Amino acid sequence: MPLSPDLMELLARARADLRMGVPVVMTGPDGAGALVMAAETGSPERLALMREMGAPDLAISARRAETLKARPYDGDLARVILPEDAGMTWVQGIADPADDLTRPMKGPLSSRREGDAALHRLAISLAKSARLLPAALVLPVPQPFALAGAEQLTLIDAVAAAPSLMVLANLDHVVSARVPLRAAENARLHIFRPEDGSEEHYAIEIGRPDRDAPVLARLHSACFTGDLLGSLKCDCGPQLNAALAMMGENGSGVLLYLNQEGRGIGLANKMRAYALQDQGFDTVEANHRLGFEDDERDFRLGAEILQRMGFSAVKLLTNNPGKIKIMERCGIDVVERVPLKVGENRFNEAYLATKMLKSGHLL
Numbered sequence: 579m580p581l582s583p584d585l586m587e588l589l590a591r592a593r594a595d596l597r598m599g600v601p602v603v604m605t606g607p608d609g610a611g612a613l614v615m616a617a618e619t620g621s622p623e624r625l626a627l628m629r630e631m632g633a634p635d636l637a638i639s640a641r642r643a644e645t646l647k648a649r650p651y652d653g654d655l656a657r658v659i660l661p662e663d664a665g666m667t668w669v670q671g672i673a674d675p676a677d678d679l680t681r682p683m684k685g686p687l688s689s690r691r692e693g694d695a696a697l698h699r700l701a702i703s704l705a706k707s708a709r710l711l712p713a714a715l716v717l718p719v720p721q722p723f724a725l726a727g728a729e730q731l732t733l734i735d736a737v738a739a740a741p742s743l744m745v746l747a748n749l750d751h752v753v754s755a756r757v758p759l760r761a762a763e764n765a766r767l768h769i770f771r772p773e774d775g776s777e778e779h780y781a782i783e784i785g786r787p788d789r790d791a792p793v794l795a796r797l798h799s800a801c802f803t804g805d806l807l808g809s810l811k812c813d814c815g816p817q818l819n820a821a822l823a824m825m826g827e828n829g830s831g832v833l834l835y836l837n838q839e840g841r842g843i844g845l846a847n848k849m850r851a852y853a854l855q856d857q858g859f860d861t862v863e864a865n866h867r868l869g870f871e872d873d874e875r876d877f878r879l880g881a882e883i884l885q886r887m888g889f890s891a892v893k894l895l896t897n898n899p900g901k902i903k904i905m906e907r908c909g910i911d912v913v914e915r916v917p918l919k920v921g922e923n924r925f926n927e928a929y930l931a932t933k934m935l936k937s938g939h940l941l
């Protein structure tokens with residue numbers, strides 16, 4: 579293995595750069611290149627430098643474009659042309675819906691039609707996987723290699739990167755140890771670490787489940803507010819505790835704690851979604867206004883961990899048919915769905931109703 583980072587490692591570096599507001603360079607299909615900076619974290623100084631080099635566009639997802647009435651000529655995204663006098667405040671106002679209602683006149687926005695959007699697409703994907711708002715400034719540059727070298731910027735081969743982002747990274751089983759729980763004294767916590775540098779995921783194994791029989795299982799997505807703070811806005815905390823209690827009573831089970839906070843958009847974006855919910859939007863509309871899909875989670879991860887632990891069949895504790903579908907597709911046999919209806923209260927009534935109505939959650 580050479581000392582220099584491979585593509586997956588460069589992508590991890592690029593995510594860290596974007597989170598800090600450092601631009602990255604991408605090379606495209608025909609030797610074309612672009613300088614990319616996340617809309618959320620970019621600075622006015624760096625935008626001014628980009629403007630000296632040319633005319634950057636702001637790539638936003640089609641979901642965000644829909645709210646802003648910008649034309650998504652590229653299908654899943656729009657390349658918004660920056661007005662002459664637009665600075666970072668304007669850019670962030672387009673990317674972030676926080677004050678859409680107080681300042682509704684953000685347009686009319688013109689979007690670019692000619693040229694290729696592959697680098698813009700990758701820029702949005704990278705911003706998403708860095709758990710930032712899905713929007714990025716993209717400036718075409720004639721000599722991407724020279725620019726990256728001169729400015730010490732991370733250089734990504736976009737042609738190779740785009741398909742690799744769709745592949746689930748290998749998971750390393752780092753360690754496991756006994757952790758007696760209130761719900762089950764015979765529990766072990768396993769730590770899994772993805773090789774692409776993304777968040778670790780955990781498996782809580784209760785008892786010694788037989789690998790040749792269906793195991794009582796739950797795929798739980800992280801919810802800092804519900805799981806830790808006891809937030810009443812969702813049902814996550816009670817679901818977590820009820821699942822562990824059922825596994826304890828059953829004598830065995832496995833709970834995967836997947837670090838996919840906020841249905842995969844990250845805690846900061848989830849709080850942005852909560853602020854929009856205070857403005858009257860429901861949980862799905864809030865995600866869309868931010869530029870995300872309803873659910874950005876990748877449940878292949880859950881199937882992969884179950885398989886790594888030796889399980890091939892589950893009795894799945896869930897109300898989400900999407901989880902069942904992906905398990906089956908990934909080769910995990912869901913022999914039974916065990917409903918998990920707990921924690922309803924007056925603050926989450928509307929949230930749970932929306933999940934049933936719009937996300938197909940089962941009764």
Ligand SMILES: Nc1nc2c(ncn2[C@@H]2O[C@H](COP(=O)(O)OP(=O)(O)OP(=O)(O)O)[C@@H](O)[C@H]2O)c(=O)[nH]1
Pocket residue numbers: 797798799800801802811812814817838839840841842843848851852861865895896897898901939
């Ligand atoms: N984006 C967003 N995420 C939310 C909101 N409320 C809760 N979440 C997240 O939604 C996820 C809920 O996870 P789960 O309970 O595993 O999933 P589920 O789809 O409800 O399915 P089951 O509970 O298995 O029926 C967690 O990651 C929460 O952080 C919200 O209003 N917006």
Ligand SMILES: [Zn+2]
Pocket residue numbers: 801803804805812813814815
């Ligand atoms: Zn929650």
